[in-house]
Amino acid sequence: xxxxxxxxxxxxxxxxxxxxxxxxxxxxxxxxxxxxxxxxxxxxxxxxxxxxxxxxxxxxxxxxxxxxxxxxxxx
Numbered sequence: 891x892x893x894x895x896x897x898x899x900x901x902x903x904x905x906x907x908x909x910x911x912x913x914x915x916x917x918x919x920x921x922x923x924x925x926x927x928x929x930x931x932x933x934x935x936x937x938x939x940x941x942x943x944x945x946x947x948x949x950x951x952x953x954x955x956x957x958x959x960x961x962x963x964x965x
Contacts, residue, residue, distance in 0.1 A: 900927070901925040902925065904923075904924055904925075904926045905924070906924045906933055908920075908922045908933075908943060910947060917947050919943060919946055922935070922939060922943065
């Protein structure tokens with residue numbers, strides 16, 4: 891296992907699309923500011939961004955658009 895001192899993360903500021911399922915409903919939020927790990931693709935969000943995401947889902951305002959998407963079973 892590599893020593894933590896050997897690990898060098900490269901994070902870049904990007905706008906990403908955030909997906910979350912709440913009570914069986916899928917929410918897609920576009921253009922969310924994030925720091926993205928170049929090596930792993932992992933998104934890192936500021937506490938303010940996380941709170942704003944929660945508010946968007948909780949408020950359930952009218953979306954800017956609606957998409958239809960298929961759902962598959964992995965089995």
